[in-house]
Amino acid sequence: MEVKIGVQHAPREIVLESGQSAEEVERAVSEALAGKSPLLTLVDEHGRKVLVPADRLAYIEIGEPAPRKVGFGAL
Template identity: 85%
Template sequence: MEVKIGVQHAPREIVLESGLAAEEVERMVAEALAGKSALLSLTDDRGRKVLVPADRLAYVEIGEPTTRKVGFGAM
């Protein structure tokens, strides 16, 4: 699952690949925004942990990863 996180006052978004289901990521974001936790904490497929303060979240986009096409094909 690809997750893009926009952070207030940051020029770039955070993009990570997570093994979690979309519903699980959505639940974690909702809990952070509801004040149940001060941080949104997600772990990517490589084991790296991303922590974002809940009060700095601008948006979270949850979707399937895009596959890149490699090689030369007919246009």
């Protein structure tokens, strides 16, 4: 699932492919914005962690899970 994170005072957004479900990402964002955690922590498909200070979040865009495309006919 593609997740886009807008950070205040940063010219570019952070884009990552996460293996987490939309509900897990939404729960992590909600906890960070509620002050339960000072950092938004997400894990990408390769196991790398992305940490963003909760007070610097501008927006989060959670994409639809996309099926993997396989073969020569997949464009």
